[in-house]
Amino acid sequence: MAETGRLSVATRGTGWIREHPVTVLRIFIIVTVLLVWEGLAQSGLLYRDVVPSLGKIGASLIQLLTVPDLPWRVDIPWLGIATDIRVPSLYWHLYATFYEIVLGMLIGGVSGLAVGILLGGSKLMQRAYEPFLYYLGPCPKIIFFPVMIMWFGVGPGSKVAMGAISCFFPVALNVAGGMREIDKVLIRVGRSFRANTWQMVTKIYMPAMRHPIINGMRLGLGVCLIGALLAETKLSNRGVGFLVIQAYTLFDMPLMYSLLIVLFVISIGANALIGRLGGLDTIKRS
């Protein structure tokens, strides 16, 4: 009886593995990578602390996320809130980076949208000006940072500008491409209703270009994040980029790994969220 029970449990286990081979392989890969990492950390084959043990990285990550080490005054006059709290400094730096990225996305995204509509709406404009965008798009934007520092100073302004420049190109090119893909019937319908330019943009172009716009925004978010964070690593006293370069300066490797983990999780999550909110996963492929 007991033998039968053991057998059925074993069969069930094997059955689950057979039914979920992808999950099993994923778990196997993750476990192997972690084991190899820990082995390297313990072996001393690499320079000390370059590959810190998983325990140290975990402890650093927990400290980074939970230990409140920064006094922060919350002052919201219209709600009558004025109080001093202590928060983990990561959140304050995340707030600084978030502010730069949101503003950069807003400026770069809106201007990219406007330029994309202009270029996509006219063949002449497209042929005259789109090559500039097309060829400037793949240039490394960080080279503009010295200029941005001169124009907007060493504060958040130059990082916002870096984010905006980085975001502008993918949005503009995607929107211009999307404009050309709009069904001509929709445009004729709008014109037959004598819609003005604003109505054409808001009622015809924008809804019809939802996917290219979201796609552009998704690409734009990635490069905006990179632009702002790299600028922070170069010259700043706030933001997650600054924290990363500070961890390098102090040779605090567990902290650096923890910050990179946090950053990658946030950027991949934000990317997936924009795609899902924009309904990119619902596009029917022919």
Place this chain on the structure above:
Amino acid sequence: MSRPTAISTRRYFPAVLGLGSFAAFVLLVELLVFADVFNRFIIPPPSDVLAAFPRVIMDEHVLSRFVLTAGEALAASVLVTIFGVAGGVLLYQFNLLRRATETWVAAIAAAPLVLMYPLYLVIFGRNATTIVMMGFTAGLAPIILKTLEGLAGTRRVLINVGRSFNLTRSQQFWKILFPAALPTIFVGMRLGLIFALINIVGVEYLINFGGLGQLINELAERYDLAGTYAAICFVILVSIIVFMLTERLERWLRPAG
């Protein structure tokens, strides 16, 4: 007689308009700087930037810097191509591995990998290896995904032709799959090269080491405004030329029709 002239005018008008607008913009900036509307200590007159080109090219050894950056980009591209194509082939050959890791590779492609440069500085030191490895890391994911896409997109009829000829697994790969996937693989190589180049110049600038990226940083730190703008224009020109060349090569490789 007048018809071909009209056609060629219509053909070249957009390009003339684009370049003309650019020239007009440069002229406007020049005038605004001279009228003191723009501060010349923030925006140098374009004529100064133009005049700084020979100085930057000769005194700052632009050619040797360009060769250094190109060498780093080439090394990164070779690494990216070898490991990226091999990775794509591996994922294609082992379907289970593909199902388990394809989304991870796509997620890595979307991650801001360039932020790992301080980590690479610790591991490899402040030298060309860090820059090459950064370029390699940035360019790897797109080439893996494109190789996989190319191989998976091989037309069923071609694979069946190979089977009807009783080709071995290796022959099937080298004679059917790989040639069919080559145009897509090249798109991936081009993407990988562009990603690598962007990251290489970026990291050169950030760590103040190497070729063209370092030049911009040095000129900016010397507050040589005209020189900084000229160096930026030079880097833009180089990346445009690389982009155009790879685009031409891609078109040449792509089968007609």
